[in-house]
Amino acid sequence: MLIPALAGWAAVFLALPYPSTRVIWVAVGCFSCGLAALGAHWWTARRWLLAAALGALCTALVLGAVAAHQASRTAGPLSALARDSAIVKVTAVVQSDPRLIAGDRGRSTVIYRALVRTVAGRGQHSAVRTPVLIFARPDWKSPDWHDRIELVGRLQSADLGDDVVAVLDARSEPRVVRRPGAVIRWVGSLRVHTRAAAAQLPPDPRGLVPALVMGDTSAMPQRLSDDMRATGLTHLDAVSGANVTFVLAGALWCAGWCRVRRRWRLPVAFAVLVWFVMLCRPEPSVLRAAAMGAVGLIGLSASRRRAGPPALAAAILVLLVWDPWLARSYGFALSTLATLGLLVFARPWGDAIARRLPRWAAPVGDATAIPLAAQAACAPVIVLLQSSVSVIGLPANLLAAVFVEPATLAGVATVLLSPLGVTVAVVPVWCAAVPAWCIAWIAHTGADVPGGSLPWPPGVRGALLLAALLLVVVCSSVGLVRRGRAHPVIATVCVLAVTAAAWPIPHAGWPQTGWVYTVCDVGQGDASMLSTAPGHAVLIDTGPDPAAVDSCLRRAHVEHLDAIVLTHFHRDHIGGLAGAVRDRGVREIFVTPVQATDSSARSEQSNVSSVRAIATGRRIPVRPLQTGDVVNWPGIRVEVLWPKREIDAGSIQNNASVTLDVRTRGLRLLLTGDIEREAGAAVLGELLRRPPGPPFDVLKVAHHGSANQSADLVRFAHPAVAIVSVGADNDYGLPAPSTMALLRSVDSAAYRTDQGGDVAVLLNGDRLTVARR
Known part of the structure; x- marks a missing residue:
């Protein structure tokens, strides 16, 4: 059954962008072929015909589910209203916890998913069941999970294949019209009490304990998140199959200790699983983790080993029928492959290792084989995300595995006792904090190991x-x-x-020797740096978060900034300034001379005031840059191509971005801030009016790869390397497929910070190379 289930998964992956009418015809064709193959197998008894029949029938099942979901989602007028960018009034049920992100319009934004139940607009009022993504202001009161809310907003269509039909930009504060039921309110109170109990812990355990137990990463320090990703431990800061396995194993042990009859233990485990899913929110990622955790427990059980692969196949099919959009989720792929690795390799590898160890050390066999099997199965998908092979990931996971189970189980005890008061929960929360601190120490130590990952060819290849x-x-x-x-x-x-x-070379570090330009992974924002001397750099923008840019500068051992250039005053470019100047000397700050005069001028003025306050407090001079200015730093000559004037079209702030023509060590770089199509055309005009120069080697792609690009500017630059600074799983759909296609059309090697972390441009002799952390 496993191969037919994987075939169905592949079919769903390909079918999601297509309309339901096409998908249903393919499903009917697969069903017909499956019945024909089944009949031929009954007639000839050939086993391959049975496998083909099962594959076709499984594919028909999941494609039928895709068609049904798409028909349900698009029923009613909401899709048409979104295409018209209509302002509507909706009632909706909140389906995810609100999350604060750095917006690209100079302010933070709260986002959450919701299922629209009624929509009113353009003279019509209809009942629907359509998923949307809501953008709201951070100063509004955010609703709780499963609240039914009412609000007014402007609809925009989402991209084909997205798991939402539209994006709703809220124009009024959401009004709660109905609270969820008593059970959901009780589970929500458990989350609140658990966060309160963890608030007394040091920063790393304070963020990691709620993340391990219930997937709540709201208190996770940025440095810890970065270091866990660098060491392959990110599966621990969200609800994973391993957490579910530990909780279920603990529940079964408690049932056995309480002498619950064997036939009642499975219902007890199922009840605990339902409670745990409710605690972590029954979102697609949590349901996926619950299913894979249960399958992993079955597969690792000595008495049910043969049931593992069929259970995994059933889990894949059920999850895809429940939510077909999981087929395009990296999390689903990693969970499925990790579970498959456990089922196929963990037991034989563990036995083989144990046979070569003394009897008292036999448990080390399984302890080593389980993370080894999971890492081996997931490695190809991780390469798609990071374009590197982690050397430190396996030892980090081996060491962390020792502490995950006690941290999870003590965390669950904290959840159960925290409603009785913080004092009552102090013992279990500190019992969870100690192993959580050990996990954080492993992440920090592993991230500091030089050469912790080896470069690898990017992409599918x-x-x-x-x-x-x-x-x-x-x-x-x-x-x-x-x-x-x-x-x-x-x-x-x-x-x-x-x-x-x-073996990692001790002096290699990051970035590697010979780096010229590095783009930092700061999430949905921009921060990059030009090397001027050992320990010195010029920083171009600071990203949205002080901790993220500070971590990037520390990784590069930058102790002095010859300058900071703030291309424009949006929060995702200036929000990290406090972290950039922390414990570093800064000679001067350069800014755009153009300030917005449109509706966002107030929020931009707040950002300008924030920059000037930090500069004044550190006694750093602030100077404007505009077209025609030339700046020299050690080994670097920069010509300012833009801004020259205010552009009313598009975003005034984005089109006011300082755009630089950089020449250093024989390389030429074009750094474009967030310029849009209009400013891009003006920059192209400036370049055409100047004497011809050498070709551009590197392009920092404008506005995180937005579709609103000047294609002519990209074609003129024709860079050998193009780098997109963009946040993983961002809610703007960036980088746009059209922009990536444009870069491919000019034969540029495109690199993205959301898929590989920091990106460094190196110069070895006369050869330009690119490395990722």
Whole structure:
């Protein structure tokens, strides 16, 4: 059943952008082929026909679910109103916790998903069941999960294949018209009490304990999030299958200790699973983790080992029928592959390791095999996200695995006791804090290891290459062990040679020697730096978060900034200024001379005041830059291409971005801030009026890869390397597919911070290379 389920998954992945009418016809065709293959199998008894029949029928099932979901989502007038950008009044049920993000219009924004139940606009009032993403102001009171709310807003269509039909930009504060039921309110109070109990902990455990237990990352320090991602531990700061497995195993142990009859233990475990899902919110990622955790527990059980693969196949099909958009989720792919790795490899690898250890150390076999199997299965997908192979990820996961179970179980005890008061919960919360602190220490230490990841070819090509390499290693492992036993000296020499080749070079660090330009991964924002000397750099924008840009500068060992250039005054470009100047010398700050005169002028003025307050407090001079200015720093010459004037079209702030033509060490870079199509055309005009120069080697793609680009400017620049600074899973749909297609059309090698973290441009001799952290 597993292969048919995977075939259905692939079919859903491909079908999501298409309308339901096309999908249903493909489903009917698959169903017909499945019935024909089933009949042929009954007639000829050939097993491959049965496999083909199951694959076709599974595909028909999930495609039918896709068509049904799409028909339900698009029923009613909301889709048409979104295409017309209509202002509507809706009632909706909140389906996710509100989350504060840095907006690209100079202010923060609160976002949350909701299921619209009624919509009124353009003279019509209809009942619908349509998922939308709501953008609201941060100074409004945010609703709670599962509240029914009423609000007015402007609709915009979402991209094809998205898990929402439209985006609703709220124009009025949401009004709660109905609270959820008593059970949901009780579960919500548990989350509040747990956060209150964890508030007494040091910063790292304060954020990590709620994240481990109920997926609440609101208190996670930015540095801890960055370091967990660098060491492959990000699955711990959200609800994962491992958390579910530990909770279910703990529930079954408690049932056994209380001498609950065996036939009642499964219902007890199911009840605990439902409670845990409600605690963590039954969002798609949590349901996926619950299903995979239950399958993992079945697969690792000695008495039910053969039930694992069929259970995984059933989980895949049920989840895709419930929510087809999981098919395009990296989280779903990683969970499924990790569970598959546990089912296929964990037990035999654990037994093989245990046989070579003393009897008292036999448990080390499973403890080593479980993360090893999960890492091996997930590695090709992780390459798609990071374009690197983590050297430190496996040892970090091996060490952290020891602390995850006690932290999770003590955290669950905290959840249960916290309603009785913070004093009552003090013992379990500190019992959870100690292993959580150990996990945080492993993340910080691992992230500081030089050469912790090895560069790898990006994209699908790199993923397929790594998958093929792992397949060869796994298939030949038995033969390699046998030959190693026969020739121990040769085997030892080979192991030492491979270890020496892969051993991190102590002085390599990050960025690697010879870096010229680095784009920091600061989430949905911009921050990059030009190297001027060891320990010195010029910082271009600071991103939205002080901790994120500070971490990036510390990783690069930058202790002095020759200058900071703030391209414009949007929060996602200036919000991290306090972190950039923290414990560093800063010679001067350059800014755009153009300030907005449109409706966002008030929020921009607040950002200007914030910048000037920080500069005044540190006695840093602030100077404007405009077209024609030339600035020199050690080894760098910069010509300012823009701004020259205010552009009324589009966003005044974005089109006022300081745009730089940088020449350093024989390379030429074009740094474009957030300029849109209109300013891009003006910059192109400035370049055409100047004497021809060498070609551009690097382009910092404008406005996080927005579709509102000057295609002519990109074609003129024709860069060898293009870098997009964009946040992972951002809610703006960035970078736009049209922009990525434009970069491919000019043969630019495109790199994204959301898929690989920090991106560094290196110069080795005369050769330009790109590295990712």
